[in-house]
Amino acid sequence: MKTTMEFALKLFKLLLGSFLCAVLLISAACSSKEDRKQSYFDRGMELYSQGNYTKARLEFKNVLQIDPKDADAYYMFGLLEEKEENWRKAFSLFFRAVELKPEHQDAQVHLGTIYVLAGETEKALEAAEAVLKITPDHSEALVLRGFALTKSGESNAAIEDVLSAFSIDPSNVEAASLLSALYADRGELDRAIRFASDSLQQHRDRVASYLLLARLHAKANDDKAVVQVLTDLIQSNPNELQHRLHLVSYYKEKGNAKLAKTVLKQAVKDLPDSEDAKLALVSYLKSNKDVVGAESLLSEYVAQNQDNQTFKIELAKHHISLNRQVEALQVLSDVINQADLSTDGLMARTLKASLLVKEGSTQEASQLIEEVLEADPKYKDALLVRAGIALVSDDPDRGIADLRTLLREDPGHVKAHRLKARSHLKKGEVELARQSLEDAVKAQPQETATNFELVQLLIQTGEFDDAEVVLQKMRRFAPKEISVLRGLGIVYLKQKNWSELL
Template sequence: MTLHHPLRTVVLCAAIALLGACSSKADRIQSGLDKGAEYVRLADWDKANVEMRNVLQIDPKNAQAFFLAGQISEAKGEIQRAYSNYSKAVELKPDHTDAKVGLARIYMLAGRLADAEKTLSEVLSANAAHVGALTMKAALTARQGDPVGAMAQAKALAEAQKTPVIDVSMLLAGLHANQGNPTAALAVIDSTLKAHPKNLSLLQVGAQITANSTDETVRRRAVDFFRLATEAAPKNIDLWNAWAIHHTRLNELDLAEAVLRNSVRAQPDDSQRTLALLDFMGSRRGKDVAEKEFLAAIAAKPKEAKLRFGLVNLYRNSNRTADAHRVLQEIIDTGKDTPSALTARNLLAADLLAGGKVAQARALNDEVIKASPRDGAALVMRGRMLLSDGDARSAVIDLRAAAKDQPGSPEVAAL
């Protein structure tokens, strides 16, 4: 059948539009993967997570996105989630060797050494020269109680590379450090940094080795490693906090405070950084100094509830219960039915209940449940009050509802 010219034009335009749409979709996926990988390199886990969620919304069966999500979860210490993501990547793409190496690493962390060995064998049977798998095999050898064998494997692997491989170097440095030889460990790190001068993982390992060393000459280098690491990843709060802890352990409180203040300057909108500074002030500079800092921070960011909750904790730790309750009431008054206001009601109600003011506690509890019927903390509290009233049947209903959202909660189980 021959199409008339107008119809041919319509079909051609539709085909071109479809190709354009497919290309645009593929471009968005690749862009998300590239951005996510870069955020992983910078240890900006929140942004990396957003990119992976976006990719998986477009393509729910993208193996590489699940692999990167596994790396993100692993770095955040979310081991079960990392395992799920790596497993999904392998399910979708059985020959995804990097995901299998990630699985082997999770198995090793969980003490499932036989599973780790089996998974690595699968990778190496397909590619005997897979550097990641060989690195993990050396790490597994060390975990199995053979540090000498692990060192031999790691050295042979490092010598076989034309340019230093980051994971191999980190393993080799770690093995040297575990043998009490920080000088050799740092020599490996320094050599690899020449090829990868801004690699965050290398800088972190260097900071960890030097900060934990009992050799003062070695330990003095920790500051340089921390400085370079925070310059490479200024959004990584863990690096800043580790740096401050290093100075605190050495009783270098002025330096620790300076690091925490620089952390706040690097990301002024991150309230967790401000809280880290204020917690330090409370524990090291005195509660009066910390209170002034808290009030100044709250004045600068009056809508930031986390700062007010931090002040509540300071007052509680100072046995200033009335002041703690006053701040909680301020959060309630300004927040209405926001999550922070509901949390404040729960905290205030718990204090009132502990102080024998049952009617006031019950009124606050009713407000929370009215605004959020499945609020776990409120349901547990109402369950407690119902038990005290002798209404065990109604209490069990509340506690069962709370248990659905808080499986394994010791508090719920105890009641």
């Protein structure tokens, strides 16, 4: 009996020990998991504050791999996409953050701002109210509500909200900017300029403050003041090319080509290592129809920088724009030989392949594209070219597969949607073709060629009422487009709508 009791006691102690060990191990694992997640997040925030957005993105990705429901990580991802103006991705990420954590005030404000920009003022107001219920004096939420009210035509209520935000946080740049714009819309330009000027004095590092003040001076027809503000912006950071381009744009708008060109030439001189400055000057010459000058300058840059493939690729694109296929192919072949499978080499191969397809040399083009996709399976332009080759080679299924890969990476790629539509038509899949074209229109609602391609499909399939709806929308953004009027004429004829034809 005693032996049995002793055995039972030992077994109980053993099981208890095992249980406690298991609990401790689980606890340690959970603790370790949380510690790792927090470490990744903290590192991501540090990198974000340093402006190292690429590495910050990796840290926040690590957070989400550990915890796919971390709202803060989604929010930070959204900020990164917002900085790159990837609004569709930013919206999805802010939406997910709010979905996981409705009380996430910063995510609500950013989500609401995108809603306003998209014309969804009611949803923007809902986002603002969600924050103000928690924090009634949240200055950014007040600005958001003011912004939404402005878009809804309620300027007096908007001014009240923005003034409240400004009194809570006098350093709020968005409040000062919106208030200035509201006063300007009411014709109180002097008051608007005063607010914008005061805001700039407090935020000399804020580019938007310079641009706002410049716009207000332009509205007041004070050219001298506009030039002074934009010159001050350049002097605030002389190494930033974009600041100079703002002044160039203003001179172009005023029709002063000589001064615009002078600013660009000075940029090339002041920023000798900047490829973008040189290319901006070339682009400006082209936009002013100085094709000879642009080509001469590009050739000069190529001669001075034999190892720089960027200028060669631009020269090839220049030749392509003038239908000089032989010259373009020669330059691209040179880049391929020198750049191998670097970024420039992949771009040159893809451009050369697209030219070869037009010449009917699909076999050589395919070989180049395979080299690109072996190096980078998600290279968008190469996937697009291979899909085009598949279409002309009567292999639409392969093309559709490539285009789906591309569209997963870039859902707003209009050319991919249009090519996918043609591939579906090749297979007789009319509904899928229509869906692809409608997706393309959603991505770029005012792109005339895409809308008209959809109209043509609708007419061919007898969907005349739907075709008319698209054409009427087109009239609003392209009222002088002859093809729109011609399309409406065809639709009315098919509908036997004689009153509209007369």
